Amino acid sequence: MNTDTIAAIATALSNAGIAIIRISGEKAVEVGDHVFRTPGGRKILRDVKSHTIHYGYIVNPSNENEVIDEVMVSVMKKPKSFTAEDTVEIHCHGGVLVVQKILELVCENGARLAGPGEFTKRAFLNGRIDLSRAEAVMDLIHSQNELSLKCSINQLQGNLYTKIKLLRDQLIYEIAFIESALDDPEHISLEGYPETLYQKIYEINNQINDLIATSTNGRLIKEGISTVILGKPNVGKSSLLNMLLGEDRAIVTDIAGTTRDVLRESVQINGIHLNIVDTAGIHDTQDMVEKIGVEKAKQYAEDADLILCVIDASQELDESDREIFSMINHFSTIDHKKSIIIFNKSDLEQKVEEEQILSDEMLCNSTLIYTSTKDGSGMKELCETIQKLFFEGMIESHGEPVITNLRHRKALTEAFESLELVLKSIEDHMPEDFYSIDLMSAYSSLGLIIGEEVEDDLMDEIFSKFCMGK
Secondary structure, eight states: OOOSOEEEEOSOSSSEEEEEEEEESTTHHHHHHHHEEOTTSOOOGGGSOSSEEEEEEEEETTEEEEEEEEEEEEEEOTTSSTTSSOEEEEEEEEOHHHHHHHHHHHHHTTOEEOOTTHHHHHHHHTTSSOHHHHHHHHHHHTOOSHHHHHHHHHHHTTHHHHHHHHHHHHHHHHHHHHHHHHHOTTTSOOTTHHHHHHHHHHHHHHHHHHHHHTHHHHHHHHHOEEEEEEOSTTSSHHHHHHHHHTSOOSOOOSSTTOOOSOEEEEEEETTEEEEEEEOOOOSOOOOHHHHHHHHHHHHHHHHOSEEEEEEETTSOOOHHHHHHHHHHHHHHHHHOOEEEEEEEOTTSOOOOOHHIIIIISOOTTSEEEEOOTTTOTTHHHHHHHHHHHHHTTTTTOTTOOOOOOHHHHHHHHHHHHHHHHHHHHHHTTOOHHHHHHHHHHHHHHHHHHHTSSOOHHHHHHHHTTSOTTO
16 A cells, blocks of 8 residues: 555636645655744644644745745644545645645655545545445536435445445355355254245345346436437427526527537436437428438437427427327337427417327327427426436435446446346255355455455546546
């Protein structure tokens, strides 16, 4: 394990009111004392109590008359710091030049520049946090919506760690029991044990499967819902996008076919992140550019998590509408894709009925909503419907773990498959030592999530994705 002292700028490198330079390691306090002086010119950091903050100046040790900045310096002594090492943080003014100058002085006086994520890596290596909580730090920084933020905080508080640790404890108990019984059959009997083990593993695997099942919503929480707006020309697709964004980003005219290419935007709705694609109107056209736009619209619909199909309810349905309905039916049947049919222009006389859509067009799996982008009606209902379609009940999940990390899903799937092999071995009346092999495999897979079974290359890959100073 590295024991050298590292330093980095822990805040964004830009002109700001305050910036923080973080120092961590065996010589953190010593390095701080080299560059920090009280108003009376004293070095005090090595003598102060932990978790205290001190006013003074950063000076050039080779020329103490050269004052770099007026600062506050906090001292946190091991093991009660983020890295579980001695840590000093210099809170200085946020000018780019002054921050870089202070960091240079710190590195000239005993520290080295930290790599990306090295502070968090040290926290993990020093047992301050497990690997799942380390990854939660990065997810917290990159959270784009309230649900993502909540999931990251829950994971940072150890909810996932606690769950995985409990599952591993149950598995290792069974492994130890089997090994002990095989080593000492005179005193430990395995009679009737396969039936007992079967029920225990069945219940554990159900819990693992429940965690895996959260990963679909977990991906949507973390990355956002990929949403495509479909419809024929001039039904109000771009107006709907502008209403969701709360500003005019898409060009809106009475001329059909104004949108000829896709327009990508992101929006927050009730704490949910939508990655929206507004597409060209789907219809038969001889215009080469429009044809390309129509093909792109179909491709985005195929890849989307949610389709918002806009129809002009003041006009009779035509073949273009029916082509879109057929596409939605196909995606709903094959990919179980979620869709909302939006009856736009509801402020005008209606020429399309709900029954016609649900029965004649066979869109029974779609939700229907009336809107008017002219007066804004129906937008609240649309937002609430999107939330219910994807995350109903999750906001009140009381801290239950949600899998937002692909690495975690892979490890859980491997553990689930290993335990399925245990169940199969029991059903086939295989010898008990067969159980141990697959139980241990599941135990190891779960250990990868919290870092109790991890190789250096995986660890380096994870922490390399962190920002500098964290």
